[in-house]
Amino acid sequence: MSTAVFSRTLITSAFFLFIAVHAGFASGMTEDHSAGSAGSAVSDAGILKGYVHDSETGDPVVLASVYIPDLDRGSVSHDEGDFIIRNIPEGEYRIRFQHVGYESTSKNVTITRDDTTRVSVSMRPSVFRSSEVEIVARHAAEEDDITTYVERTVTGRHLRQQLGRTLAETLEDEPGMAQRSMGPAPARPVLRGLGGDRLLILEDGGRTGDLSATASDHALSIDPMTAEHIELIRGPSAIVHGSNTMGGVINVRRGQIPFDHPDHIHWSGSLQGESVNRGMSGGFRAFGPVDTSLPFSGRSLSFTDRMAFRFDFSGRHTSDMDTPAGSLVNTDITTLNASLGLSYIDDWGVIGFSGNILDSKYGVPGGEGIAEAHPNGVDIEMFRRYLDGRARFNFSDSWARRLDVRWNYSYYFHRELEKPDDPDIPQPVGAEFGVLTNNIRMDLHHRNMLFFEKGLVGVWAEHRDYASGGMTFTPETIERSVAGYLFQERDFRSFNLQIALRYDYRHLSPEEAESIFLDHDITSREFHGASGSVMGSWNITSNLKLGSTITRTHRSPIIEELYSEGPHLANFSYEIGNPALTREKGWGSEVFVRWNRERMRASMAIYRNQMDNYIFPQDTGEQSPRRDDLNVFQYTENKVLMTGAELNYELLLNRSLTTGGTVSYVRGDFIDDGESFPFLVTEERENAVPLMPPLNSRLYLEYSLGSLKIGGAARLATRQSRTDEFEEPTDEYAVFDLYAQYHFSRAGALHTFSFTVENLANSEYRNHLSRIKSVMPEPGRNVKMLYRVYF
Structure with a gap:
């Protein structure tokens, strides 16, 4: 690691903290505090x-x-x-x-x-569905004292209705959202055309430690079955979590570590079944007090009213998925997931730990009809072991409000097994990957600082040990990262201002290796850069809000983009990295408006994102030097412009009838320096960014009668003909769904039922972001039932 650059990063982080402390205590001297020292804990x-x-x-x-x-x-x-x-x-x-x-x-x-x-x-x-969806919420995993711009929060009955096999399927109907897929298991969300490492996915505010951002066949290590709610975060709040958040942040909140002591045990259970894959899944959650005492020095120390626990378990098993064109072989899924969290809660704060285990096996389809795929498909076995430790220290009568400290440890491993013609023959290992991740984060929440009323300053550091095996030749690599950041906010009656600044440093040190296929020597690389965001929102009236965001992002190339070399059968490619890649820099801007009346709610946003040195794997059209059944995908970089718009609305037609919908559009173009584009370009061009979702919409009509809700929805998309050189277009489609929900309370329990028929007409349609769309369409008619009970 470069000592000079590393020192500059630490100095930058220390500068953030110095400014915060200096300004905070200066402003704190003007306040009339109650009795007690400035730094005293809550007593x-x-x-x-x-x-x-x-x-x-x-x-x-x-x-x-x-x-x-x-x-x-x-x-x-x-x-x-x-x-x-x-x-x-x-x-x-x-x-x-x-x-x-x-x-x-x-x-x-x-x-x-x-x-x-x-x-x-x-x-x-x-009657409104969006009564359970907040546009601006005062909550996001680590910065609960600041107003976090949560674009959407999926929770309650909305989450139960959309609950799918994966996080991507659960969020697919949200504005601007699409899903990248190679079958049902490895689906991953794509937001405003950005996915992979440009869309940060968190679990309870912490990074997942998996490899889902690196390849289309790698599954996300989060099962949505036990999620309490899911947040989509943009703007300055996203910069707090990472510098490469042009697409935004998705935070799956499960509340693994309790931060409150309940008076008795609460629990919930879920059971879900679906017909399209003969699948069954279930989950259980329990949250409650730990009433115990321990002997100490001849007397008993009681922890009653001080300790709490949370336990959850989920399992999922599906067979091959059915489509209107037949069964998609080797798309089965088996997943087990369990977590246990324990915390000690007192007036001064909270300290807690949790552990999670996840084991999964799923199939990636193959066959002669899928270009460059393994003839019989590939099975992937993955597991993750995850530890999370958190401490929170509350302060009273001082400039500092709270100090949050968090530590995460993740051990992730997966291997990709080729399926031989004879099922009795052991499956050879095509590739295997292992990652050990340790990171720590400290956030200091404070009151007045300079011009601002409240905010936070923080530091984050991570050590990552990456290794691969099988037929891949990506070298073992040690990755070290450190960052300093701040978030500040001020309210001016009807106007709210937020800013965030961040500086990141990353050093990648690969094991010595030689390559005859990479254009450059495999050497250590280091990257550093600043990112930031400013957002202003104006409450023009009590019903109308107008806002704008400007964001600057910094993204370092990841290990796979720099050093990959070898066949990746489950991804249908022979991947070659580029050790000479430079850091990706982006500018993003957005204007949004929110309208909220008694009978109508609507929101609209238009955005423009430009990225220099945009990194992507490009199909060269050439066969690989080691396997003539795989095309070479070479990582390269180019300048990209993405523009788009989103609309979301709900209209109350009468006391019982509601209609609503979403419309999403994004366009991606490779551009040359100096080339100018209007905000929305309508003419056809040959320089399209690959895997851009088409113009799409979802419309629904819902009838409510007390606790019963019945509705129908239409999912629509136009033809996507703006494709890369080796990318196939997809046709337009219209798919119709029916759903019903019912709930009642009895004997202190809330019982909820969700019934859905997806793709009612068993229509044949294709997802443009699917790697297997040329052979197999999306799932056929699917009847789903979810029962969930809360005690």
Whole structure:
């Protein structure tokens, strides 16, 4: 590693912290604090008690979510609609209430030390689906004291209705979203035409440690079955998580480490079945107190009201997927996933740990009809072992509000097995990959600093050990990364301003290796650069909001792009890296508008993203030097412009009938220096970026009768003829779905049912981002049923 550059990065990180501390204590001197030292931990706390009821009937609302974003803590209402949250530091808070079938609502409360605050909350039944989808939310895994721009939050009945086999399938109907696939298992989300390493996917705010961003056949190590909700984050809040977030951030929140002590055990169970692959899946979650005591010095130390646990388990098994053209052989999936988290909660903060194990085996289809695929397909076995440790220290009467420390460890391994003609013959290993990842992150949340009212400063560091085997010749590589960042925010009555700055350094050190196929020697590389984002949003009226975002991103080439060499059978390619690649730099801009009336809700965004040195694997059309059945894909770089627009709306036709929909468009072009493009270009050009989704839309009509909701939806897409040289076009399509949802409460439990018929007419259509679209269409008619119960 270059000592000079590494030192500059550490100095930059220290500079962020120095400015924060200097400005913070300077502004803190002007404040009149209560008794107590500036850095003292919280010593006194209050209690919040309340009652949640239906605004129309007055009946108690059972199992309503009660959440305090500023503390990342919460509870649920019980049989009589009552709830209690203990050990809340003194101060003013905004409490958020959510429940399936009701509009989300918030209430401001003041907590007094050594006292109990009581509230009564009425919740109004909702017809709008988006009542469970927040546009701007005060919550994202690590920065709960700042206003995080959450483009969408998929939760509640919306999440249950969309719940699919993978995260990509679950989010496919969201605006701007598509899915890259090579069969059902390795599908991965693509947002605004950007996927892979340009779309950061997090689990409870931490990186997953898998290889899903590197190749189309690599599956994501997240099963959505036990997700509490899924956040799509853009703008300055995304820069806090990484420098390469032009596409945004997807955060799957599971709440593995409890941050609140419940008064009793809560649990939920799920069971899902579907016909298109004869699949079954199930999940179980439990969250509750740990009431125990330990002997110490001749007396007992009680941890009652201080410790909490969370446990979840999920399993999934499917057979080969059916399509209108027949069964897609070797697309079965078997996955087991389990997690356990434990935390100690006190007035001063929280300390907790969790562990997760995931084992999965899935198939990647093959056959003579799929160009360059293995004749019998490839089986992939993968597992991940994941440890997460978190500590939170609350401060009162000081400029610093909270310090969050997080450590993640991940051990990921997968191997790709060729399927021989004789099933009794052992499967040869085509490729195998292993990654050991350690990272640590520290965020200091603060109050006034210079011009801003609140924000955070932080540092992040990661050590990654990569190795490969089988027929691949990518060298073992050690990767070290470090970053410093800050996020600041200020409200001006009707105007909100957010900024984020980040500086990253990455060093890659490959094992000594020789290659006759790479154009350059395999040597160590280092990359460093700045990224940042500014967002302003203006509440023009109580119903209309206008905003704009400007983002600068920095992305270093990843190991596979620099050093890959060898056949990748499951990816239908012979991959050759480019050790001379330079860092990718991007500028992005977006203008958005939000309209919210009693009978209509709508949002629209237009955006322009330009990236210099955009890295991608290009099909050369040449056969590989080692295997004449595979084409060579050479990593290269070019200048890219992506422009697009999104529309999302809901309209209440009457008390029971709602209609809505989304429209998404993105266009990608390779451009030369100095070439100018209008915002939306309509004429055909030959320099199209490969694998761009076509213009697409989803429209629905929904009828509500109490707890019952019945609806129909249409998924539409135009023909995609703007393709790369070796890419095939896809035709337009219209696919129709039906769905129904019902819920009821009985004996302190909430029972929910979701029934869906996808592709009602068994239409044959193809996903343009599928690597096997030339041979097999998308799934045929699929009948799905999901039952979920909450206690």
